[in-house]
Amino acid sequence: MIPLDGQPILTAGEMRAAEEATMVAGTSVDTLMERAGEGVAVAVHRLAAGADIVILCGPGNNGGDGYVAAAALHRMGAAVRVAASGAPASPAAVRAAARWHGPVEALAQAEPATILVDALFGTGLSRPLADEVAAPLHRLARAARLRIAVDVPSGVGSDDGAVLGAATCDITLALEAAKPAHLLQPAAQACGTVRLIPIGVPVVSHTHVLSSPLPEGERDMACVAPSITLPTPGPNSHKYTRGMVAIVAGGMAGASELASIAAMRAGAGYVLHLGEGQGPPHALVRKIFSADALQDARIGAIVVGPGLGRDDATRRMLDASLAAHRPLVIDGDALRLIDPTTIPAGSILTPHGGEFSHLFGQEGDKITRTRRAAAQTGAVIVHKGPDTVIAAPDGRVTVAGEGSPWLSTAGTGDVLAGAIGAMRAAGLDPFAAAGAGVWLHGAAARRLGPAFIADDLADALSAVRG
Numbered sequence: 001m002i003p004l005d006g007q008p009i010l011t012a013g014e015m016r017a018a019e020e021a022t023m024v025a026g027t028s029v030d031t032l033m034e035r036a037g038e039g040v041a042v043a044v045h046r047l048a049a050g051a052d053i054v055i056l057c058g059p060g061n062n063g064g065d066g067y068v069a070a071a072a073l074h075r076m077g078a079a080v081r082v083a084a085s086g087a088p089a090s091p092a093a094v095r096a097a098a099r100w101h102g103p104v105e106a107l108a109q110a111e112p113a114t115i116l117v118d119a120l121f122g123t124g125l126s127r128p129l130a131d132e133v134a135a136p137l138h139r140l141a142r143a144a145r146l147r148i149a150v151d152v153p154s155g156v157g158s159d160d161g162a163v164l165g166a167a168t169c170d171i172t173l174a175l176e177a178a179k180p181a182h183l184l185q186p187a188a189q190a191c192g193t194v195r196l197i198p199i200g201v202p203v204v205s206h207t208h209v210l211s212s213p214l215p216e217g218e219r220d221m222a223c224v225a226p227s228i229t230l231p232t233p234g235p236n237s238h239k240y241t242r243g244m245v246a247i248v249a250g251g252m253a254g255a256s257e258l259a260s261i262a263a264m265r266a267g268a269g270y271v272l273h274l275g276e277g278q279g280p281p282h283a284l285v286r287k288i289f290s291a292d293a294l295q296d297a298r299i300g301a302i303v304v305g306p307g308l309g310r311d312d313a314t315r316r317m318l319d320a321s322l323a324a325h326r327p328l329v330i331d332g333d334a335l336r337l338i339d340p341t342t343i344p345a346g347s348i349l350t351p352h353g354g355e356f357s358h359l360f361g362q363e364g365d366k367i368t369r370t371r372r373a374a375a376q377t378g379a380v381i382v383h384k385g386p387d388t389v390i391a392a393p394d395g396r397v398t399v400a401g402e403g404s405p406w407l408s409t410a411g412t413g414d415v416l417a418g419a420i421g422a423m424r425a426a427g428l429d430p431f432a433a434a435g436a437g438v439w440l441h442g443a444a445a446r447r448l449g450p451a452f453i454a455d456d457l458a459d460a461l462s463a464v465r466g
């Protein structure tokens with residue numbers, strides 16, 4: 001069982017195409033289903049630790065995986081039963097069901113078990129679950145001690161992360177690759193912990209789960225997307241090579257202060273706070289804002305937007321930032337003021353859902369619309385949320401899983417903007433800088449645990465800098 005870190009994410013269509021290519025190359029669908037069902041059985045056997053198991057099988061190949069798993073668990077000596085929503089319909093599921101020699105209960109009357117394995121529907125779900133399926137599924141899920149989904153919980157939109165009647169599972173065993181539903185909310189929450197089961201289908205994708213930084217030697221072995229890099233000072237580094245970040249301060253000074261502290265704690269060599277504020281930290285260099293101050297060629301990133309305000313004066317500050325021709329991180333109020341057609345290519349935008357909709361509309365799933373916005377603007381878009389999606393103009397996307405729910409508190413976005421500014425100023429390209437900043441931010445939140453405030457989060461960046 002492989003963790004999701006750095007793994008490719010495939011839509012249902014992409015997964016089907018990969019599966020078909022594997023079949024053309026000589027591996028039958030029955031073999032793939034055998035591998036899937038056997039892999040599920042091994043994992044379920046270990047997790048069940050001798051407890052009784054009921055496997056719910058649907059009409060398609062997801063159900064087929066369930067029948068294979070049931071037969072394998074029976075051979076392993078497990079107390080396993082099967083309940084089906086109807087007769088198997090796909091040819092491979094019909095053949096798999098024929099190899100299960102035990103009784104098949106009707107889903108509506110099925111008796112609960114300690115372990116529930118949900119193999120009703122996978123990537124082929126085409127509409128919300130009907131009540132006659134959803135009601136027994138939820139009844140059996142409530143009665144179970146452990147709920148395990150095969151590929152995806154039945155009743156989630158695999159591509160858009162919608163919940164269409166699914167019962168929340170504790171563990172999801174994803175076959176070969178991650179699907180958008182494993183990362184995108186609200187489906188991701190219904191998946192519980194997601195682990196991959198390889199079934200020998202070669203997959204390639206432009207979309208990956210955000211990867212933790214890996215030590216050099218471990219990168220190839222992990223066989224995942226290029227892991228994020230955190231720029232680290234060497235013996236010849238000085239404050240400007242480590243990166244100079246200018247933070248444009250506006251009416252709400254606290255927000256830009258948080259961004260400044262975050263930039264320092266994320267490793268910037270020099271942070272220039274352009275605004276009225278005073279006081280500690282002493283390492284923060286403070287100057288009154290002027291367009292001239294932004295002309296310093298040593299500035300490696302300008303962060304504009306946290307606490308900026310939306311009046312004419314702040315609009316001029318935004319215009320000066322855009323005219324400075326330095327790498328930009330555009331956040332908060334600047335995202336409300338900016339005309340999307342004037343965003344300099346190579347900028348990094350960090351909208352939350354509301355800011356994103358204001359700029360780019362709401363059509364499509366979160367990955368598709370973020371990728372489209374990046375292509376339209378030429379900027380890297382960090383579409384924030386519990387399922388942050390980072391898209392580059394060339395089509396690459398990473399999705400950050402396991403965001404802390406405690407991040408939903410005032411000021412955490414300002415901290416993220418500062419951290420990304422530090423990564424950009426240190427010389428990372430916009431996509432790498434965004435990924436590194438999002439990873440640092442998430443890691444700091446996980447380290448803090450519950451009920452932290454944004455000030456703690458900014459401070460905690462030092463500890464996860466590594």
Ligand SMILES: NC(=O)C1=CN([C@@H]2O[C@H](COP(=O)(O)OP(=O)(O)OC[C@H]3O[C@@H](n4cnc5c(N)ncnc54)[C@H](OP(=O)(O)O)[C@@H]3O)[C@@H](O)[C@H]2O)[C@H](O)CC1
Binds near residue numbers: 060064090124129199
């Ligand atoms: N990816 C791989 O390499 C492999 C994946 N496997 C498993 O296959 C499923 C996908 O299988 P598929 O047959 O395409 O789809 P499903 O099993 O999810 O379901 C399709 C059937 O269900 C019907 N359906 C869809 N939605 C509903 C609903 N809401 N209520 C009732 N019935 C529904 C659908 O009927 P239609 O009317 O829509 O045609 C189909 O009958 C994947 O997730 C993996 O688990 C392989 O086993 C191995 C290789």
Ligand SMILES: [K+]
Binds near residue numbers: 119149150152154
């Ligand atoms: K399922």
